[in-house]
Amino acid sequence: YICLRDPEGIVEHQIVLTPAAFFVATQLDGESDVRAIQRAFAQQFGGQEAAAEDILRIVNDLDEQGFLLSERFEARRQHVETAFLESALRPAYLAGKSYAEQAGALRAFLNEQFTTHSGGPGEAPGAQPGSGDPLRCLIAPHIDFHRGGHAYARAYLELFKQGRPDVVIIFGVAHISPPAPFVLTRKAFDTPFGALLTDQDLVRQLEAACSWDPYAYEMVHRTEHSIEFQAVMLSYLYGPNVRIVPILCSTFGSELGSVEPAHLSAVNTFLETCQDIVATLGKRVSVIAGADLAHVGRRFGDDFDISEPIVEGVAERDRQDLQYVTAGDADGFYRSVMQDRNERRICGLNCIYASLKTVACSGVTGELLHYDYAHDPAGGIVSFADVAFA
Known part of the structure; x- marks a missing residue:
């Protein structure tokens, strides 16, 4: 069938x-x-x-x-x-499908992800976030909570232990790859814990940096999970007390050729505006990339089954890429992934690149908190990592 x-x-x-x-x-x-x-x-x-x-x-x-x-x-x-575009709210599309629709049930599930039994950090978020400076940048997964919940817990515990940001710029992945490098939305993101408001002033600044219509493919936001899962985690930790800037990264037009995104003026202009926003807001802003890494196996078009040597080979190449990520080297990361024309299908390539470029002016280096992979039920593996930049 x-x-x-x-x-x-x-x-x-x-x-x-x-x-x-x-x-x-x-x-x-x-x-x-x-x-x-x-x-x-x-x-x-x-x-x-x-x-x-x-x-x-x-x-x-x-x-x-x-x-x-x-x-x-x-x-x-x-x-x-029409219903989506005329609404000021992006509904929680996957609530009741990929995770619990009721706040109590979802909170209980997410609480469990922080336990060692679930592979989590063995420490739960406290009643109040830390009092220090917020994380500058966080690389977190966008795999579903049931396979990667422990990795979300490890990433977001690190975010919570630092100071609470006022604004979070979230770079997600537009998996259907509309022909625009970045896709914006002004909509608030609903979650079972309540809605997260979008910072309208910052979105307008980004609009002005676009040489394309950043809302031409806004419908992609409706079903895209990579930002939705980050919004759920932020609302779980902070309630409505953070504003977000949701940005979907699509194709840069450089993935099939030899031109790197650093040489694309449209991409550069947009990311320079992101840098300016970070520089202006200073310690009040964090940047999050909702990014998975490799997608390997028959489910993703390969003609081989998953074996231990395959897993080890994927992990070795992933860790080579992650060395550039922790160094804050966006261009090095891009080149590392593309040296084999992205043979592992790193879907988070562009959103990790954008995040690293956005905080590059901060001169930060990152710490690899966690690396893991999960099996795909249709045959394959998906790898992901947590990286924090303090």
């Missing part, structure tokens, strides 16, 4: 097709008629015929479920987009 889902989240449910129904779906190119699909079906399945009424039933079912590009789907898309 083949499971279909909508990566944009316009349709939130999934459907399962038989191989025969899936083949019919692959023939729906807007040009082939029923007879052409019948001929292709017979060729694919050894002369077996598909009745015209069966093909039409599959087409109608796909359309009803929202998996056919049609007038019905476009109406559904328009409804979802």
Whole structure:
């Protein structure tokens, strides 16, 4: 059987097709008629015929479920987009899906992640954050809480033990890679613990630094988890007492060529504005990258199974990259990842780069708090790390 889902989240449910129904779906190119699909079906399945009424039933079912590009789907898309874009609040999209929707249940789960039994630091956040200066920068995962909750606990305990920032700039990953280097939103981020407000003045400063429309792909924020998970952790620790600047990093246009992002004026201008914001706010701001590292195995397109030598090889290369991260060397990190054309699929490449560039003017160095990986149920591993810059 083949499971279909909508990566944009316009349709939130999934459907399962038989191989025969899936083949019919692959023939729906807007040009082939029923007879052409019948001929292709017979060729694919050894002369077996598909009745015209069966093909039409599959087409109608796909359309009803929202998996056919049609007038019905476009109406559904328009409804979802209008509701999101007109709202001042980004709903907690994964609440009730990836983590508990109720604050009490979610708090109990997150509390457990800080225990040694769960792989956490063995220390829980206290009643009040530390009284020192906030962390300058934190690299944290964006893997789901059930596989990486212990790593979130280790990262965010370090953040909490320092002083509470007034503002947190969050760089996330736009996994569907819209054709814009950075995607902004003015929306507050809802969580089961309450909403985190976005700092409107700082977002306007970043708008002015964009040579593209930073809201053209704002819909990507609706379902993207990389910032949502950081917002949940911040709200868990601080309630509504921090403001955020949510920034999704997409393609810089340099990943497939020899040009490094340091030589791209649009990227540089934006990140220089981020630097200016950090310099102006000083000790009142922290920068967070919601970033995973390697994605390796059949789930991600490789033709091999995961073995101990594979895991060790991934970890060795990851740690080579992380040496540049802890040194605060954004360009060195980028070159290290790209020396094999990002063979490990480091999805956090650009948001880690952006975070390091943003705090580069602070002259900080980082500490690797934790490194780990988790298995993907479809076959593969995802690695992640916690790095703190005090």
